[in-house]
Amino acid sequence: xxxxxxxxxxxxxxxxxxxxLRRNLLVMLISxxxxxxxxxxxxxxxxxxxxxxDGRVMGILAIAVAAGEVAVGLALVIAFVRxxxxxxxxxxxxxxx
Amino acid sequence: MLEILLRFLLxxxxxxxxxLLVPLLVWAERRVSAWIQHRSGPNRVGPFGLLQPVADAVxxxxxxxxxxxxxxxxxxxLAPMVSLFAVLVVWAVIPIGDRIVLAxxxxxxxxxxxxxxxxxxxxxxxxxxxxxSMAGWGSGSKYPLLGALRAGAQMLSYEVVLALAVLAVVVAxxxxxxxxxxxxxxxxxxxxxxxxxxxxxxxxxLLFVIAMVAEANRLPFDLPEAEPxxxxxxxxxxxxxxxxxxxxxxxxxxxxxxxxxxxxxxxxWTLPWTAVGxxxxxxxxxxxxxxxxxxxxxxxxxxxxxxxxxxxxxxFLDLLRLSWRQLIPLALVNLVAVALLSMVL
Amino acid sequence: MIVLEGSIPAALTSLxxxxxxxGAIAGALVVVTAPxxxxxxxxxxxxxxxxxxxxxLLAAPVIAFIQILVxxxxxxxxxxxxxxxxxxxxxxxxxxxxxxxxxxxxxxGTAAFFMxxxxxxxxxxxxxxxxxxxxxxxxxxxxxxxxxxxxxxxxVSFEAVAVFxxxxxVAAIYVAHAHGRGEKADPAExxxxxxxxxxxxxxxxxxx
Numbered sequence: 001x002x003x004x005x006x007x008x009x010x011x012x013x014x015x016x017x018x019x020x021l022r023r024n025l026l027v028m029l030i031s032x033x034x035x036x037x038x039x040x041x042x043x044x045x046x047x048x049x050x051x052x053x054d055g056r057v058m059g060i061l062a063i064a065v066a067a068g069e070v071a072v073g074l075a076l077v078i079a080f081v082r083x084x085x086x087x088x089x090x091x092x093x094x095x096x097x
Numbered sequence: 098m099l100e101i102l103l104r105f106l107l108x109x110x111x112x113x114x115x116x117l118l119v120p121l122l123v124w125a126e127r128r129v130s131a132w133i134q135h136r137s138g139p140n141r142v143g144p145f146g147l148l149q150p151v152a153d154a155v156x157x158x159x160x161x162x163x164x165x166x167x168x169x170x171x172x173x174x175l176a177p178m179v180s181l182f183a184v185l186v187v188w189a190v191i192p193i194g195d196r197i198v199l200a201x202x203x204x205x206x207x208x209x210x211x212x213x214x215x216x217x218x219x220x221x222x223x224x225x226x227x228x229x230s231m232a233g234w235g236s237g238s239k240y241p242l243l244g245a246l247r248a249g250a251q252m253l254s255y256e257v258v259l260a261l262a263v264l265a266v267v268v269a270x271x272x273x274x275x276x277x278x279x280x281x282x283x284x285x286x287x288x289x290x291x292x293x294x295x296x297x298x299x300x301x302x303l304l305f306v307i308a309m310v311a312e313a314n315r316l317p318f319d320l321p322e323a324e325p326x327x328x329x330x331x332x333x334x335x336x337x338x339x340x341x342x343x344x345x346x347x348x349x350x351x352x353x354x355x356x357x358x359x360x361x362x363x364x365x366w367t368l369p370w371t372a373v374g375x376x377x378x379x380x381x382x383x384x385x386x387x388x389x390x391x392x393x394x395x396x397x398x399x400x401x402x403x404x405x406x407x408x409x410x411x412x413f414l415d416l417l418r419l420s421w422r423q424l425i426p427l428a429l430v431n432l433v434a435v436a437l438l439s440m441v442l
Numbered sequence: 443m444i445v446l447e448g449s450i451p452a453a454l455t456s457l458x459x460x461x462x463x464x465g466a467i468a469g470a471l472v473v474v475t476a477p478x479x480x481x482x483x484x485x486x487x488x489x490x491x492x493x494x495x496x497x498x499l500l501a502a503p504v505i506a507f508i509q510i511l512v513x514x515x516x517x518x519x520x521x522x523x524x525x526x527x528x529x530x531x532x533x534x535x536x537x538x539x540x541x542x543x544x545x546x547x548x549x550x551g552t553a554a555f556f557m558x559x560x561x562x563x564x565x566x567x568x569x570x571x572x573x574x575x576x577x578x579x580x581x582x583x584x585x586x587x588x589x590x591x592x593x594x595x596x597x598v599s600f601e602a603v604a605v606f607x608x609x610x611x612v613a614a615i616y617v618a619h620a621h622g623r624g625e626k627a628d629p630a631e632x633x634x635x636x637x638x639x640x641x642x643x644x645x646x647x648x649x650x
Contacts (some may be wrong), residue, residue, distance in 0.1 A: 066512070
């Protein structure tokens with residue numbers, strides 16, 4: 001079981017690194033998805049460990065929320081690309097003086 | 098040990114169904130379309146031209162295998178494989194018959210009687226969209242990309258309709274297992290009609306049929322490969338066996354969808370007014386049940402071909418509008434109505 | 443879950459779980475290091491499919507297939523759509539200061555995160571082990587248990603998610619729509635994900 005937790009941890013770390021290091025908004029969004037997947041894996045593992053269904057139910061809810069999050073996030077990326085012409089997080093500098 | 102061997106043989110046997118039906122379907126499509134248009138159709142190779150698909154396959158095998166210069170090689174090679182995989186693996190959860198007893202072992206005529214069979218199908222269907230996107234992008238060319246975009250939008254839109262229609266059946270049957278849904282359709286409606294979901298939920302069946310045709314990319318919904326507009330759609334750049342894989346995947350998806358329709362709406366392997374497919378695990382009725390199942394699938398496939406030569410193609414915007422503005426609200430209302438009714442009854 | 447489950451040797455399943463786990467990590471690494479957005483999406487697809495294999499091995503097939511349905515079917519396709527429609531790839535994608543992550547950075551950073559986490563797991567392992575009556579969804583009751591729990595104990599969350607999905611669909615269409623620019627936004631583009639998500643959530647509850 002702790003092997004699965006280690007996997008979840010590794011995925012979360014990689015995803016977090018992606019968000020921190022990459023500058024492409026789309027790739028950042030995908031990295032967030034990887035982090036979410038790691039969290040869902042942890043939920044399922046704990047549900048298995050403690051022999052209750054709750055973790056899986058929360059996983060299902062988390063997946064549904066992730067779908068909505070992607071829709072809104074991608075819409076924001078599209079709007080930003082319309083504004084600036086490229087999906088680059090460093091181009092988000094209107095408030096930076 | 099013997100049981101594992103028997104199951105292995107069963108898996109092999111069921112896997113042959115789509116693989117055998119696909120060449121037959123290719124032949125039938127050409128013959129039936131010729132019949133509808135008062136032509137002769139292929140009739141040179143073998144009796145009634147039955148060996149024509151074999152000749153076609155040999156021809157495709159010897160064609161040059163081209164990878165375009167600007168293609169993303171990995172995606173380009175992988176796409177047809179994913180496409181065929183997604184439609185073949187659906188057969189794992191379609192029950193083709195009742196259980197039989199062979200050498201003392203009870204054997205359900207289904208590869209995997211999982212508790213979530215229908216969910217399995219719903220999960221695998223969208224993989225087809227991913228495969229087409231991979232092909233469209235991997236080809237590195239304009240028309241495949243346009244075809245893939247169209248395919249993605251169309252299949253996603255109708256996926257929702259398909260899922261909502263399937264859910265209505267699942268709610269009424271109270272089971273996610275294919276065999277459970279078939280067993281739920283045993284008995285009689287008003288004493289003399291078969292208790293099929295087709296008759297119990299005609300609106301659901303209609304929604305499913307429309308979504309099914311769109312999902313299989315068939316006329317009148319064959320926008321992704323509309324040849325007058327897009328050369329060939331997502332598989333424009335493909336040749337040789339890779340093209341053949343796409344071709345097979347397209348027909349195999351029709352076969353799989355017909356198998357699913359038979360399971361969900363036509364009572365699967367049972368034949369009303371007879372003892373075929375009865376509850377007894379005897380060998381002969383069970384095998385007859387498999388024949389009944391196949392006959393139903395073949396009849397549906399004929400319907401597919403008939404539809405192709407009867408209806409003209411829709412415009413793309415009309416296609417999406419039909420799904421999002423009409424079919425999805427209708428399917429939602431239908432789902433709620435079915436849920437309420439099955440709670441009351 | 444799988445009919446033959448009892449006769450598959452345990453060594454095989456643990457081997458499969460290790461392979462799937464490595465596949466998931468490889469997919470995540472592809473996401474982080476991919477020079478082009480399309481390849482990053484493919485990395486996400488690999489991760490998602492490998493994780494769903496893990497879920498099946500963890501005796502949670504329902505969540506495995508909902509995962510494929512929503513992630514591979516809606517999320518990945520949505521990403522592909524945006525990549526293909528906006529042409530976010532190539533030279534324009536990451537023009538400024540930093541390019542894609544370099545391998546040494548990725549490995550080093552992950553290792554650092556990982557070490558911290560391993561300490562956490564070590565701490566966790568010292569907790570009293572939970573008495574684990576392994577529920578499995580292999581029996582039909584497993585699906586039923588999820589449905590009942592979802593609609594009884596988590597009813598408020600379930601409804602909240604429903605409202606959230608509707609709000610997200612409306613918001614996505616509103617934000618992505620090109621206001622007063624004469625450009626026509628693709629009507630089918632932003633909304634499939636929430637719909638499919640709703641279908642996925644609904645599929646979870648179908649066990650009356």
